[in-house]
Amino acid sequence: MSSQKKRDQLILHTALTAGRIMIENGSEIERVEDTMTRIAHNAGAQTSQLFVMITGILMAINGEVGAQIEPVKRRTFDLEKIAVVNDLSRQYADHKIDLQQFSNRLDHLDSVSRYFPFWLQLLAAALVSGPLEVVFRHNLPDFWITCVVGMLGWLVYYLLSKFIQIRFLSEFAAAAAIGVLAVLGVHLGLGNSVDDIIIGSVMPLVPGVPITNSVRDILAGNLVSGPARGVEALVSAAAIGFGIAMVLQFM
Amino acid sequence: MTVVQFLVEVTGTYVATLAFGILINIPxxxxxxxxxxGVLGYLLYRxxxxxxxxxxxxxxxxxxxxGVASLQAAKFKKMPMILFNIPAIVPLVPxxxxxxxxxxxALGQNSTAFSYLLQVVMISGAIAFGFLLSELVNRVQQRVWRRHR
Structure with a gap:
């Protein structure tokens, strides 16, 4: 294989991996296109053609290799990886790392995920639920029980997500658990208002990433990916709603 | 609204926005x-x-x-904009x-439910349109910046 061909291959591999990592972890499409074009441009490709969708990327550069496809199979929310890809791309543009290092670091980034420690995530879920209940409903006495219910609901979501690959089912189960726990809490005299506890406790499950990205994608003219994300957000919201509605119907 | 209540709301918004950021693993x-x-957006709303x-x-x-503040933060910190605006809209979610x-x-009171549905749609639409307007401000600002350099 000629060295030019090898180099083209490496450019494509780097750009496609960067793009896939960004989409997998919840980036908007415009940013992905921008980053991939920059990588190809900085690596010396004169032209690059891109077709980025939420389920796959197609990229071609002028040179000795043909266009390549990179499917996007899973979708999670890990915004740190997007920031890291962004940093790496900037470093590459400033010639602080070369293309091979860039590619290696991307592969490494792809294989490890550096989340916050588990206890901190649990605490964060509690601290989304309680304060928002107070902000929305001004019901200070129910602050503690909302923190606890929100934390347990998020725990259910977290554990189920490990075993079931379908996020909507985990959300449904977590919402149902929140409903049951809220009713139980009020029944045991730990809280006053079922409504307020539930409103606060479902807040950690709100699909904030798909909602924001959907709006931004549609505005940027990505009329396939934007509505697709909108559907993702809508199904999430519906799953949470059904979980709550089911509990309210029976209790 | 008393001062104490106001302070509680601001603190709650700040803590909740930060905690939501931890859940989606923001750097x-x-x-x-x-x-x-998040506090800024909520205060304006309030x-x-x-x-x-x-x-x-x-x-x-x-x-x-x-939207506008997120772009300034993104420029200042040299990080993607979505890191700032995704947690910040959480306090505005209806x-x-x-x-x-x-x-x-669920309880079968459809007419009440429809009036709430209308509110949800209006508020979500307002947030989406707000982002559109902020994008307008951002693009104009970028244009002006480029011309003056």
Whole structure:
């Protein structure tokens, strides 16, 4: 294989991996296109053609290799990886790392995920639920029980997500658990208002990433990916709603 | 609204925005700024509602402020903009109305449910339109910057 061909291959591999990592972890499409074009441009490709969708990327550069496809199979929310890809791309543009290092670091980034420690995530879920209940409903006495219910609901979501690959089912189960726990809490005299506890406790499950990205994608003219994300957000919201509605119907 | 109540609301918004950032794994050095942008958006919303401007206009202004402030933060910190605006819209999400809608549908009170559905749609639309307007401000600003350099 000629060295030019090898180099083209490496450019494509780097750009496609960067793009896939960004989409997998919840980036908007415009940013992905921008980053991939920059990588190809900085690596010396004169032209690059891109077709980025939420389920796959197609990229071609002028040179000795043909266009390549990179499917996007899973979708999670890990915004740190997007920031890291962004940093790496900037470093590459400033010639602080070369293309091979860039590619290696991307592969490494792809294989490890550096989340916050588990206890901190649990605490964060509690601290989304309680304060928002107070902000929305001004019901200070129910602050503690909302923190606890929100934390347990998020725990259910977290554990189920490990075993079931379908996020909507985990959300449904977590919402149902929140409903049951809220009713139980009020029944045991730990809280006053079922409504307020539930409103606060479902807040950690709100699909904030798909909602924001959907709006931004549609505005940027990505009329396939934007509505697709909108559907993702809508199904999430519906799953949470059904979980709550089911509990309210029976209790 | 007393001063204490107001302080409680601001603290709650800040803490909740920060905590939501932790749940979606935002880099540590972006967390604090994201929290303050959330407070900014919420304050604008709250004051508009208190001043009699209505929920929809309040959410619109809040979303515009979040969008504009996020771009400034993104430029300043050299990080993607979505790290700042995703947690910041969480305090604006119409959670209460959405819950009342689901509850009333589940209990069979459809007319009440529809009025809440209308509110949810209006508020979500206002937030989306707010982002659109902030994008307009951002693009104009970028144009002006480029011309003056």
């Amino acid at each position: 540590r050095r972006a967390l604090n700024v994201g929290g303050w942008i 004051f508009t509602v208190l001043g009699g401007g209505g929920y929809v206009v309040g959410n619109l202004l809040g979303a515009v402020a979040i 959670g209460g109305q959405a819950y009342q809608m689901v509850k009333n549908f």
